[in-house]
Amino acid sequence: MAQTGLGVALRTLRERRTLSLREVGQLSTVDHAYVHRLETGEKTGPSPELVAKLLKVLKPSERDTEIVKWLVEHPDADPALVEFVLDDASIPADIFAAAAGVRHRGTVRPEPAVLIARIRRAFEEDDE
Template identity: 60%
Template sequence: MAQTGLGVALRALRERRTLSQRELSELSGVDNAYINRLESGEKTNPTPEVLTKLLRALKAAERDATMVKWLADHVEASTDLVKYVLDHPHIPVDYFISAAGMRFRGDARPTPEKLIERVKRLYEAEDDDDDDEE
């Protein structure tokens, strides 16, 4: 089974806290095997209650929690993009969601870094347009 953005995010947040899956299970009250299946991509549709328990136990920042909740409903999100954004906490969650929702023709995909830079320019251009209207 292919890994998902949700699985990548949960694993990264768990490893950031230096927890094993078993320790996260004990802290969250979510079955250890289920955590493993979420991280591996075997399961992709946790309930909001399960996500809340996991995020609380992981002590996830608001930005990261928002990402995880979004990823639970968007299994097609790029795992590389998820890793990149989690490794760069200065990237706003809005940029991540916009970048993750972009579609491309053909097989060519920009790197996560280039993708976030494109989104950043779009947001900045939008802000400039708003300033011009005032």
């Protein structure tokens, strides 16, 4: 199964807290196998209640919480972009959402850093 943006985000947040899948499962009362399936992309579209339980345990920043909630509604987000943005706290959630929502011609997506730079420039031009 292909990795998803949501799966990348959940795994990244879990690893930041140095929690195992079983620990997340126990602390959130969500079956650890289901959390694993979300992380690997085997399952998508978790309920808002389930996401809230996981976020309570993973304790992400406000920005990362906003990104995870956006990813639940947008399962086609590029996992590489999600990983890049979660590794760079200077990228706001609105810039991420705009970059993740861009449709590309052809089969090649720009590198995440290039895409984020383009979106930032576009936002700056809008402010002028």
